[in-house]
Amino acid sequence: MDEKASYKDAGVDIDQANLFIKRILPLIKLTSRKEVMNSIGGFGGLFHLDLKKIKDPVLVASTDGVGTKIKIAQMMNKHDTVGIDLVAMSVNDIVVQGAEPLFFLDYIAIGHMDVERNVQLIEGVVAGCQEAGCSLIGGETAEMPGIYAKDEYDLAGFCIGVVENGKIIDGSDIHVGDLVIGIASNGIHSNGYSLVRNVLFEKAGLNVLDHLEGIENSLGEELLRPTRIYVKPILNLIKNFNVKGIVHITGGGFFDNIPRIVPRQCCTAIKKASWPVPPIFNRIQEIGNIEEDEMFRVFNMGIGMMLVVSEKEAGDIMERLNMLGEKAYIIGSIEKAAPEQSSVSLI
Incomplete structure (x- = not known):
């Protein structure tokens, strides 16, 4: 003692x-x-x-x-x-x-x-x-x-x-006919990694030094890509345009995040082929045999931020985003929701 x-x-x-x-x-x-x-x-x-x-x-x-x-x-x-x-x-x-x-x-x-x-x-x-x-x-x-x-x-x-x-931007001004602009992500960002690790490391037996088809970096380097920070381009936009709603695609992917700002009587129609999906998502889906809806529920699929804007201003906003060095795409529109229709539809 x-x-x-x-x-x-x-x-x-x-x-x-x-x-x-x-x-x-x-x-x-x-x-x-x-x-x-x-x-x-x-x-x-x-x-x-x-x-x-x-x-x-x-x-x-x-x-x-x-x-x-x-x-x-x-x-x-x-x-x-x-x-x-x-x-x-x-x-x-x-x-x-x-x-x-x-x-x-x-x-x-x-x-x-x-x-x-x-x-x-x-x-x-x-x-x-x-x-x-x-x-x-x-x-x-x-x-x-x-x-x-x-x-x-x-x-x-x-x-x-x-x-x-x-x-304050809260989506309350969103109306049928508005367009959805997607700003590119930098890969997986910071959501879905429990599924990523389960599929790539536990089930497929890969390690961080391995390389996947179509991806230049090692698996570890690709998975560690830091989340994009969108503050400066978004602040630039809202000073110059009427941005009606903004969605950060984090946990819950498309299906859980978009409805947070779109009125209940509306449906957001997302055109899946309107932007390039980074190869890492395709490899994860293939290796894990993951259904498409599950991918869009878990991951950002290449779109880190979404803007809901009027059709009239969409072209000018796209031009400004390109000038700011952002990769942006018109990926969907706001439509009137039919009875029993999901608030987000992939077309």
Whole structure:
């Protein structure tokens, strides 16, 4: 009973945690906006909302994670992209309501303080925040031996944005005859990875170094493609056009996400052949013998964001998206729903 106990002996290394904070401080400063009032290290992040720019502000909040895509990062021992995914999942959810992301916080749960790996994670978060134009103003890294294995970790992110009360985009102006514009994804993004891993690794016995037909990168590289962040092009569009509704194609794919903004009396008709589906989705479907409806319910199928716009403005919006470097396609239309008809139809 004379043996002395310490936190380090119990699996939590405070010195390494302090070294980690020291390493990431210069990175975090890269995301700073003028509204940020303090640096990392306080009990909470301070952000001064500039009411000169917005008369009747509504704050929009979102939280999300990366899901089992983290398993791919661990298999590849490559951790500098899932932080981008983490930011993307929240900021994309905020911008669909017309809001500008302001600041972001991260939560990293780990089994062991691996400073180099954790710095990579923050490098990704910083890159995502820079792309979205928001500040990383705080976070938490929780070392929890006994809950997570030594090399395991999980991520969660939290974002706050702001929109003028009268400019919230909620789909209420959507009418029959409006068109649906799809903006290309960058692959699988961050949803459906439990099915991906089950099909490719467990059933097919593939590994991250394998190559699939029609795909240049290794399987691991393809699966780790970071989620596209659509904040800047979307904010550009809503300043110049009347965008009636925006859909972020995340968990639930087409069938669960589109009805979130389209009125119940309407049906969204999606033309499946109107955009190129990235080869990774075709390979997953073939190898797993997955039905088409299931693919569209789980994955983005090459479309990461959808816009519902009037037919009159569709051409100009397409032209603007192309000018912004986005690959965009008119992929469907809003129609009057027949009795008992599904709210989304694939044609």
